Amino acid sequence: MNWPGVIEAYRPYLPFDADAPVVTLNEGNTPLIHAPRLAEQIAPRGGLQLYLKYEGLNPTGSFKDRGMTAAISRAVQEGAETVICASTGNTAASAAAYAARAGLRCLVLVPQGKIALGKLAASLAYGAEVISIDGSFDDGLRMVREITERRADSRRPIALVNSVNPWRLEGQKTGAFEIVDQLGGQAPDWHCLPVGNAGNISAYWLGYKQYAKGLPRLLGGQAAGAAPIVLGRVVEKPETLATAIRIGNPARWRQAVEALDESGGIITAVSDEDILEAWRLLARVEGVFVEPASATGLAALRQQIALGEIDPAGRTAVVVLTGHGLKDPGTAVEQAAAPITLKAEIEALERYLRG
Amino acid sequence: MNWPGVIEAYRPYLPFDADAPVVTLNEGNTPLIHAPRLAEQIAPRGGLQLYLKYEGLNPTGSFKDRGMTAAISRAVQEGAETVICASTGNTAASAAAYAARAGLRCLVLVPQGKIALGKLAASLAYGAEVISIDGSFDDGLRMVREITERRADSRRPIALVNSVNPWRLEGQKTGAFEIVDQLGGQAPDWHCLPVGNAGNISAYWLGYKQYAKGLPRLLGGQAAGAAPIVLGRVVEKPETLATAIRIGNPARWRQAVEALDESGGIITAVSDEDILEAWRLLARVEGVFVEPASATGLAALRQQIALGEIDPAGRTAVVVLTGHGLKDPGTAVEQAAAPITLKAEIEALERYLRG
Numbered sequence: 051m052n053w054p055g056v057i058e059a060y061r062p063y064l065p066f067d068a069d070a071p072v073v074t075l076n077e078g079n080t081p082l083i084h085a086p087r088l089a090e091q092i093a094p095r096g097g098l099q100l101y102l103k104y105e106g107l108n109p110t111g112s113f114k115d116r117g118m119t120a121a122i123s124r125a126v127q128e129g130a131e132t133v134i135c136a137s138t139g140n141t142a143a144s145a146a147a148y149a150a151r152a153g154l155r156c157l158v159l160v161p162q163g164k165i166a167l168g169k170l171a172a173s174l175a176y177g178a179e180v181i182s183i184d185g186s187f188d189d190g191l192r193m194v195r196e197i198t199e200r201r202a203d204s205r206r207p208i209a210l211v212n213s214v215n216p217w218r219l220e221g222q223k224t225g226a227f228e229i230v231d232q233l234g235g236q237a238p239d240w241h242c243l244p245v246g247n248a249g250n251i252s253a254y255w256l257g258y259k260q261y262a263k264g265l266p267r268l269l270g271g272q273a274a275g276a277a278p279i280v281l282g283r284v285v286e287k288p289e290t291l292a293t294a295i296r297i298g299n300p301a302r303w304r305q306a307v308e309a310l311d312e313s314g315g316i317i318t319a320v321s322d323e324d325i326l327e328a329w330r331l332l333a334r335v336e337g338v339f340v341e342p343a344s345a346t347g348l349a350a351l352r353q354q355i356a357l358g359e360i361d362p363a364g365r366t367a368v369v370v371l372t373g374h375g376l377k378d379p380g381t382a383v384e385q386a387a388a389p390i391t392l393k394a395e396i397e398a399l400e401r402y403l404r405g
Numbered sequence: 406m407n408w409p410g411v412i413e414a415y416r417p418y419l420p421f422d423a424d425a426p427v428v429t430l431n432e433g434n435t436p437l438i439h440a441p442r443l444a445e446q447i448a449p450r451g452g453l454q455l456y457l458k459y460e461g462l463n464p465t466g467s468f469k470d471r472g473m474t475a476a477i478s479r480a481v482q483e484g485a486e487t488v489i490c491a492s493t494g495n496t497a498a499s500a501a502a503y504a505a506r507a508g509l510r511c512l513v514l515v516p517q518g519k520i521a522l523g524k525l526a527a528s529l530a531y532g533a534e535v536i537s538i539d540g541s542f543d544d545g546l547r548m549v550r551e552i553t554e555r556r557a558d559s560r561r562p563i564a565l566v567n568s569v570n571p572w573r574l575e576g577q578k579t580g581a582f583e584i585v586d587q588l589g590g591q592a593p594d595w596h597c598l599p600v601g602n603a604g605n606i607s608a609y610w611l612g613y614k615q616y617a618k619g620l621p622r623l624l625g626g627q628a629a630g631a632a633p634i635v636l637g638r639v640v641e642k643p644e645t646l647a648t649a650i651r652i653g654n655p656a657r658w659r660q661a662v663e664a665l666d667e668s669g670g671i672i673t674a675v676s677d678e679d680i681l682e683a684w685r686l687l688a689r690v691e692g693v694f695v696e697p698a699s700a701t702g703l704a705a706l707r708q709q710i711a712l713g714e715i716d717p718a719g720r721t722a723v724v725v726l727t728g729h730g731l732k733d734p735g736t737a738v739e740q741a742a743a744p745i746t747l748k749a750e751i752e753a754l755e756r757y758l759r760g
Contacts, residue, residue: 183746394541
């Protein structure tokens with residue numbers, strides 16, 4: 051049995067014809083890791099069943115691959131030879147990889163100086179043309195929208211693969227399908243995740259509604275410095291170390307609010323300190339290394355349990371970890387203790403061990 | 406169905422009792438990616454069926470997790486509270502993660518100044534005590550061997566989790582099991598992989614012999630500057646940009662030679678330039694980003710096909726990609742074209758697109 055990627059695995063639940071071309075890197079099928087020690091830390095003696103959906107183990111290191119297999123497959127079907135996106139990093143790497151796999155030209159617009167090294171490196175390695183603009187993510191999004199509109203009726207269409215592309219959501223829904231399958235057919239009680247551009251929370255909700263017996267309540271976490279949905283207003287200059295969710299005006303804002311309402315969910319802001327603490331707990335208590343933004347769902351769950359807003363007793367919570375820690379090694383190096391230096395002699399090691 | 410990690414998935418084939426404790430991050434179950442475009446590049450009209458076993462999608466980003474779940478599970482059973490290893494990077498990250506998951510103290514000895522940032526960052530994030538020694542990998546290995554021997558009969562044993570630990574091979578065998586399962590019960594004709602410390606080639610061979618109908622021929626690639634098995638002598642100062650296989654005196658040398666002989670295999674040296682070209686092809690033709698050492702198996706296959714030593718006609722080849730490209734973003738940045746800089750204006754983008 052070779053896992054064929056999310057489109058083949060869930061084709062009856064997705065709007066792809068039987069003969070539609072599929073561009074896949076066998077994405078999806080990511081681990082759902084049981085985390086009893088971490089559950090005990092955030093809800094002592096609370097009876098919480100905690101699971102980590104480790105989306106950083108998708109091919110390019112983030113959940114974006116689920117949507118990108120759908121968007122690029124569709125672009126190929128429509129005859130596009132070039133794809134373009136504006137990205138804070140993860141979308142760019144994913145677009146670049148799937149475009150390479152399909153033999154398409156790929157342009158990615160990134161805001162100058164705001165992208166972690168690992169993310170930029172990947173896009174470059176995949177052969178994308180990385181264009182650094184002297185503007186924000188939102189400026190980049192405006193540019194790629196306009197250029198694709200200008201080319202829409204030409205013989206050389208350019209496919210826009212940002213999350214405004216509706217096919218992205220279709221692919222991302224499969225995250226919910228997998229969680230339900232991995233939990234034996236049931237949705238969890240709580241589904242916790244970071245909310246940046248709000249595509250992922252919207253997609254998960256679509257997925258659960260389509261596939262699950264019972265529905266979860268959604269818990270969305272936003273970084274306090276980039277929390278437009280929590281605040282109910284656009285944030286002009288979003289700031290957080292969680293770069294992947296540093297977004298002031300989410301593309302799927304309305305859809306996210308609807309999903310939260312329908313599910314009886316919660317959206318909350320967590321400080322960068324709380325995100326980092328959750329990030330630390332994931333790595334040190336369970337051995338799961340994520341990029342900082344990915345810890346936001348756990349930070350939100352920990353906060354809501356501490357506040358008494360979520361009762362963990364007998365509940366199942368799934369926390370989506372959106373990207374791998376290797377995406378942002380800089381934060382790890384900054385936060386960690388420095389390496390110890392010793393002479394290459396056994397007695398030096400003995401002395402160190404004795405403390 | 407939730408994939409339970411390699412020990413649970415293959416317990417009847419592994420020396421773990423039914424009640425033995427298992428420390429897992431649900432490792433394994435990595436994609437086997439069909440690569441027809443790449444096959445056409447390395448064997449034009451050759452009829453080669455090429456598959457990429459993407460081991461970089463294990464939890465810590467490399468194949469080491471397969472062996473580490475076994476080694477750490479065994480350490481827990483034996484009552485160890487501390488684990489130690491010497492490592493060029495991937496072993497350290499894996500040991501650190503599984504030790505964290507099990508609540509054990511973890512010490513990793515690394516040679517000063519030779520480790521890629523992403524690898525060191527991960528070990529630090531997992532909370533390992535990273536000890537930088539002013540010596541080589543082999544010096545570190547000597548030290549950790551001695552310290553664990555000194556503690557062997559004490560009330561506080563320290564578990565050595567380097568690849569000399571026999572449990573590592575038991576876990577790593579599961580890579581072969583998975584490939585056979587993913588190919589529908591058959592071994593490939595050729596199994597291609599990098600050879601550094603030679604644990605992986607030894608483990609795969611054990612796995613195939615135990616599990617497969619039919620056996621593959623093994624193709625091992627060593628970096629030309631670190632090719633002791635090819636040369637038949639220890640390399641005192643191994644040099645290659647493929648840091649993960651920069652090893653001059655492999656721990657599993659004899660076993661690797663036996664495996665190669667039994668399989669009717671080939672071991673060959675490839676230049677750093679050929680490794681980089683294979684690395685580039687993987688990312689740009691198939692959208693698969695690996696650390697440089699991981700491309701060595703493909704470089705060896707490409708070389709042997711070009712030399713006429715391997716006839717690709719009607720053959721199936723599996724290339725093991727041992728670690729994710731995010732492990733070593735520096736190489737990607739060095740090798741790639743620099744990002745293009747544009748003003749955040751649509752006309753600037755138009756001009757760029759028109760070339």
